[in-house]
Amino acid sequence: MNGRPRRVIAVAVALSTGMALTGCAATQASIEPMAGNALAATRSAELSIRLDLAGRTFPTTYDVQLGDMATQLANTISQLEQTSTADAAAERARTKTLAASRDAVDAIHLAQSGHDVRAEKDLHSAADKLAKLAGDQ
Amino acid sequence: MKKIFAVALGILTAIGGFVDIGDLVTNAVVGSRFGMSLTWVVLLGIVGICVYADMSGRVAAVSGRATFEIIRERLGPRAGLANLTASFLINLLTLTAEIGGIALALQLAAGVGPGMWIPVALFGVWIVVWRTKFSIMENVTGLVGLCLIVFAVALFLLNPDWGTLGTQASQPWTQITGNPLSYWYFAVALFGAAMTPYEVFFFSSGGVEEGWTRKDLGTERANVFIGFPLGGMLSLAIAACAAVVLLPKAIEVTSLSQIVLPVAQAGGKLALAFVIVGILAATFGAALETTLSSGYTLAQFFGWSWGKFRKPAQAARFHLSMIICLLIGGGILATGVDPVAVTEVSVVFSAVALPLTYFPILVVANDPEYMGDEVNGRMRNGLAVFFLAVIMVAALAAIPLMIITGMGS
Numbered sequence: 001m002n003g004r005p006r007r008v009i010a011v012a013v014a015l016s017t018g019m020a021l022t023g024c025a026a027t028q029a030s031i032e033p034m035a036g037n038a039l040a041a042t043r044s045a046e047l048s049i050r051l052d053l054a055g056r057t058f059p060t061t062y063d064v065q066l067g068d069m070a071t072q073l074a075n076t077i078s079q080l081e082q083t084s085t086a087d088a089a090a091e092r093a094r095t096k097t098l099a100a101s102r103d104a105v106d107a108i109h110l111a112q113s114g115h116d117v118r119a120e121k122d123l124h125s126a127a128d129k130l131a132k133l134a135g136d137q
Numbered sequence: 138m139k140k141i142f143a144v145a146l147g148i149l150t151a152i153g154g155f156v157d158i159g160d161l162v163t164n165a166v167v168g169s170r171f172g173m174s175l176t177w178v179v180l181l182g183i184v185g186i187c188v189y190a191d192m193s194g195r196v197a198a199v200s201g202r203a204t205f206e207i208i209r210e211r212l213g214p215r216a217g218l219a220n221l222t223a224s225f226l227i228n229l230l231t232l233t234a235e236i237g238g239i240a241l242a243l244q245l246a247a248g249v250g251p252g253m254w255i256p257v258a259l260f261g262v263w264i265v266v267w268r269t270k271f272s273i274m275e276n277v278t279g280l281v282g283l284c285l286i287v288f289a290v291a292l293f294l295l296n297p298d299w300g301t302l303g304t305q306a307s308q309p310w311t312q313i314t315g316n317p318l319s320y321w322y323f324a325v326a327l328f329g330a331a332m333t334p335y336e337v338f339f340f341s342s343g344g345v346e347e348g349w350t351r352k353d354l355g356t357e358r359a360n361v362f363i364g365f366p367l368g369g370m371l372s373l374a375i376a377a378c379a380a381v382v383l384l385p386k387a388i389e390v391t392s393l394s395q396i397v398l399p400v401a402q403a404g405g406k407l408a409l410a411f412v413i414v415g416i417l418a419a420t421f422g423a424a425l426e427t428t429l430s431s432g433y434t435l436a437q438f439f440g441w442s443w444g445k446f447r448k449p450a451q452a453a454r455f456h457l458s459m460i461i462c463l464l465i466g467g468g469i470l471a472t473g474v475d476p477v478a479v480t481e482v483s484v485v486f487s488a489v490a491l492p493l494t495y496f497p498i499l500v501v502a503n504d505p506e507y508m509g510d511e512v513n514g515r516m517r518n519g520l521a522v523f524f525l526a527v528i529m530v531a532a533l534a535a536i537p538l539m540i541i542t543g544m545g546s
Contacts, residue, residue, distance in 0.1 A: 033546070036387065036389075037389075039387055040387055040388045040389045040391070041391075043386045043387060043388050044383075044386075044388045044395055044398070047382075047386065047388070047398055047402070048398065051398070051401050051402060054405075055405070055406070056401050056402065056405040056406060056409070057401045057406065057409060058246075058406060058409060058410075059248070060245070060246060060247055060248030061245050061246075061248075061394065061397065061401070061409060061413070063248045064244055064245055064248060064394045065394040065395070065398070068391075068392040068394045068395070072391060072392070131387070134387070
């Protein structure tokens with residue numbers, strides 16, 4: 001093999017490695033959809049709790065709704081945990097989204113153990129944080 | 138009087154039986170993401186399904202034979218096989234989604250995980266298909282499915298800003314945020330959900346089951362042109378409820394339990410009870426229809442004895458094929474796959490298969506040998522060709538849009 005094809009291969013490998021690395025590392029903008037997913041689940045759980053407090057839902061349906069939202073949040077948390085970030089700003093967004101999502105899951109567990117009022121407050125606070133991180137969706 | 142009762146019953150069951158898990162999920166997802174901006178797609182889908190269901194029903198009433206039988210005879214085994222493959226696979230996927238929908242509806246009522254309800258749903262569908270008379274099966278599920286009218290009632294109780302909903306519907310471009318391709322992906326999915334192939338095959342085979350003749354063409358047309366559009370209005374009510382309650386809170390629908398939230402907010406426990414019963418009836422009815430459609434398509438292509446008007450022993454392969462389809466559907470769900478994800482995939486692939494399903498119906502409806510003086514007129518053919526063009530565009534765009542948008546995310 002002569003020098004030219006080797007150089008071409010080396011450049012191609014370097015370019016594809018670079019593209020793969022930058023493609024894998026998340027920017028702040030790519031954290032936003034994950035924050036959006038967590039926000040949707042958090043607000044959904046919050047609405048379920050409000051309906052339960054107002055006596056507008058069945059305990060069975062309420063349990064299913066909380067369970068579904070806890071699962072959705074757990075999926076987002078797992079996705080965030082596996083995400084590597086491209087820069088410090090993205091890392092800050094990832095950490096904050098992760099923390100707010102974990103708070104939301106804790107609040108759902110609180111609601112599942114019967115502490116609806118406190119759970120609603122905690123979910124509201126988590127939702128506010130997530131809304132900012134999701135770009136005020 | 139008896140005739141009027143039959144027509145009214147047909148219309149009511151057509152309304153109650155129009156919505157299935159695909160309509161429920163897709164309309165709620167779209168309403169929570171894009172408001173009413175995809176109303177035009179629902180309306181387009183309703184007119185499209187009316188045009189082709191009417192053709193399919195007319196073929197059955199005039200020829201006394203189901204559409205699929207004639208397609209194979211008229212177009213030959215090769216074209217018939219393409220039609221069979223596309224329709225059957227989509228039907229199987231839809232059946233899987235409907236069984237999952239029954240399990241999720243039972244979970245909402247009982248609180249126990251859907252995995253436990255899948256065998257119950259499979260057994261329930263099989264026993265009804267095996268034992269119950271066609272007319273009872275169709276009328277009971279259709280009439281109980283009318284409980285879904287609670288979505289329309291809930292919409293009024295929510296006292297929405299009708300102007301905003303109207304603006305969303307009439308100026309759809311104002312609601313497209315983020316990736317515009319996601320909007321088009323959901324447009325295709327919604328069109329696929331409205332024009333699910335099993336609906337026309339079930340309608341045509343059902344006509345044969347009920348012994349339709351030319352005299353029943355009036356009933357057939359009333360079912361299609363009154364019942365289907367009113368059923369389609371339920372689809373819009375589902376989207377509107379999501380647009381009013383979930384969209385402002387940025388809640389994107391990802392599970393069946395979220396679809397009932399606006400109804401519970403509007404009408405409390407009574408409305409919630411109605412919507413759960415309605416979802417159960419709609420998914421159960423659609424599961425019966427897709428199970429029967431699986432048997433119909435196979436039996437009509439291979440020339441087996443078929444129909445619920447025959448005893449199971451006289452249509453053994455027809456009944457065996459339905460049992461196998463149910464087991465395959467149950468097997469897919471037993472892997473733990475999310476029924477809502479199956480539904481989303483099924484409506485998109487439904488769009489892909491539409492040309493192979495609907496084009497042969499158009500050919501048969503134009504053949505005077507089968508249709509006599511009831512062949513399509515210019516107006517009907519014009520509409521059918523227009524919808525075939527729309528169907529082609531949707532079919533070609535479906536898979537690329539699904540890949541590019543990551544299923545609309």
